[in-house]
Amino acid sequence: MAMAAIGLHQQLLCCPGSRALSSYRPCLRSQKSRLVLVASSSSPPSPSSETSAQTAESCVNLGLSLFSKGRVKDALMQFENALSLNPKPIEAQAALYNKACCHAYRGEGRKAAECLRTALRDYNLKFGTILNDPDLASFRALPEFKELQEEARLGGEDIGYGFRRDLKLISEVQAPFRGVRRFFYVALTAAAGISMFFTVPRLLRAIKGGDDAPDIWETAGNAAINIGGIIVLVALFIWDNRKEEEQIAQISRDETLSRLPVRLSTNRIVELVQLRDTARPVILAGNKETVSRAIEKAERFRTELLKRGVLLIPVIWGDYRRTSVEKKGFGLPSKAAASVPSIGFVCRPIFLIDRLSGTGICR
Known part of the structure; x- marks a missing residue:
């Protein structure tokens, strides 16, 4: 759940592997203190006093503690309680995010998407957190995630512009002169428009004729140049935007x-993003015969492939069968997709087939 525990000196969303046990301790200590007070008091505390003692932070921490024990339904109730206790923005973000993780665990993709959409729009949740969290792996395989990602890519009032802003920064790094080109497109279009503003009256005077009328062919040529320049520059601007x-x-x-998990020939499971700067993943997609033949041909180049850090990922389209998993999310399934035997530095795909379709990687 990326364990978005709220501590006094803790980040909002911890790393996916950490469970932030220290954030539970204040809650446990407070529970012990209440037990002591009950033992020494002649009358038990009223339910209203216990409810009033709850805060959004304590509800989130208690929900995380319950979830770590497998009590997902109770944890979901605690996150909902946290949202009803006038939480701070950081507390609301944590409650919504962890609530979405609970819905993903229960297979409720639509509810998980709504929680994440609210967190992205109102509480500045980073979309990269959704991409990185292994506990949302099942949600990322659902159509609801694809819709959410498309909305985040386009940006808007319903989901915010955070993810699109990050994508534009990466795009500017890959195409550093696009902004300069756009500046010149706009500047030259404005210059042509101003020139056209003065050329139109001269053209009308040239058409009417008279002693002091300008030459019609020269004026018409200037107008044609301005109009042609505006059309070309606008077309270039639209093309650059596309x-x-x-x-x-x-x-x-x-x-x-890059977040797709793959199983190496050593049975170690990693994400593709972890292979950056260390290996060169190459996806071999096709039917079983085609992929097997490609692997056999690559066998003689195994030493060279290992030396260059090439990682072969076989993906068999024809023999793939969806395996039903009762519990969704929070870890990887026990059964991986079928693949051809590895020949050394070869990895096997997990959840790869569904999410490669429509991505254009094997056109």
């Missing part, structure tokens, strides 16, 4: 694919 949108869509797909 290229940027295509690039942002490609970056979004790459960011999603």
Whole structure:
């Protein structure tokens, strides 16, 4: 759940592997103190006093503690209670995010998407957190995640502009002169428009004729140049915008694919993003015969592939069968997708088939 525990000196969302046990301790100590007070008091405390002692922070921490014990339904109730106790923005973000993780665990993709959409829009949740969290792996395989990602890529009032802003920054790094080109497109279009503003009256005077009328052919030529320049510059500006949108869509797909888990030939499970700067993943997609033949041909180059850090990922389209998993999310399934035998530095895909479709990686 990325364990978004709220501590006094703690980050909002911890790393996926950490459970932030220290954040539970204040809650446990407070429970012990209440037990002592009950033992020494002649009358038990009223339910209203216990309810009034609850805070959004304590509800979130208690929900995390309950979830770590497998009590997902009770944890979900605590996160909902936290949202009803006038939480601070950081507390509301944590409650919504962990509530979404609970819904993902229960297979409620639509409710999880709504919680994440609210956290993205109102509480500045980073979309990269959703991409990185292994506890949301099942949610990322649902159509609701694809819709959410598309909304975040386009940006808007319903979901915010945080993810799109991050994508645009990456796009600017890959195409550093796009902003300069746009500046010149706008500046030259404005100059042509101003020139056209003065050329139109001269053209009308040239058409009417007279002793002091300008030459009609020269004036018409200037007007044609201005109009042609405006058309060309506007077309270039629109073309550049379309290229940027295509690039942002490609970056979004790459960011999603980079979180795909794969199993190495050593049975170690890693995400593709962890292989950056250490290996060169190559996806071999096709039917079983085609992939097996490609692996056999690559066998003689195994030493060279190992030396260059090439990682072969076989993906068999034809023999893939969806395996039903009762519990969704929070870890990887026990059964991986079928794949051909590895020949050394080869990895096997997990959750790869569904999410490669429609990404354009094997066109």
